[in-house]
Amino acid sequence: MDLIKLKQTFDAEGFVHVKGFLDKAQLEEIRKNLERYKIEVVPKIESTLVMYEIRNGIREIKQLVSMEKSDDFFHELHISSKTKDLAKALLGDDVIPMDIEHFDKPPQIGTPTPPHQDGYYFCLTPNEAVTLWVALDDCDEENGCLGYIKGSHKRGIIEHSPSGVVGFSQGLKKEIWNKKDVVSCPVKAGDCLAHHSVTIHFAGANRSENRHRRSLGFTYYSVHTKRDEEAFARYKASVAEQRKSYPEGALKTA
Ligand SMILES: O=C(O)CCC(=O)C(=O)O
DSSP: OOHHHHHHHHHHHSEEEETTOSOHHHHHHHHHHHHHIIIIIGGGSOGGGEEEEEETTEEEEEEEOOHHHHOHHHHHHHHSHHHHHHHHHHHTSOEEEEEEEEEOOOTTTOOOEEEEOHHHHHOEESOOEEEEEEESSOBOTTTTOEEEETTGGGSOOOOOEEEEETTEEEEOOSOOSOGGGEEEEOBOTTOEEEEETTSOEEEOOOOOSSOOOOEEEEEEEETTOEEOHHHHHHHHHHHHHHHTTSOTTSBOOO
């Protein structure tokens, strides 16, 4: 991995595609532990940490939040040099590991991810953070790969509004970008897409017959940033309010 080149692309475009970030054995180990986590850990954790997609009588996990807090394997992965060194190189700073989240778009029922900036959720000043989105399946436009707005990390944080989407509570309502800057990012299982916390990104629905679109998102903040506690409290209140209108079963029952 040429970290200097990756940082140049990250700084210029707000995201970068790292091909073959995980080797076959690492990918298999993570997939195996994800399945173990769903069976052993999910039944024990609080309901807000597990979100489901529900449609046509089918209910499947769509997101698992803060996995590093409830499980040693994911905790070790979060602080491992594999992911942390990439985050450090891209931000050009020491980093604090914040969160590991699992995202799935189950086949046929996985809904779109609204366009958003992670930084709107993080509420940091300055907004210096990175998400390493590591694909656990091959992803393309049919099963809902990520898309980015190239260069949008230079625009600062834009006002979001409640989206009503389970797990992505805030979104950008209008398309306030140029079509030529939209980059769709198909990836292979084991690849990593790294995006800056101010980069606008989104994903389509999973329209495939039987292909899951699983990933892990590793979030790291720069050590030189601070959370704006007032803004964060407003964000949390909005999430809590929206949870009341989530469909029955979208969160795990205790
Ligand atoms: O997986 C997705 O659809 C969205 C992921 C995302 O928004 C993120 O990792 O910041």
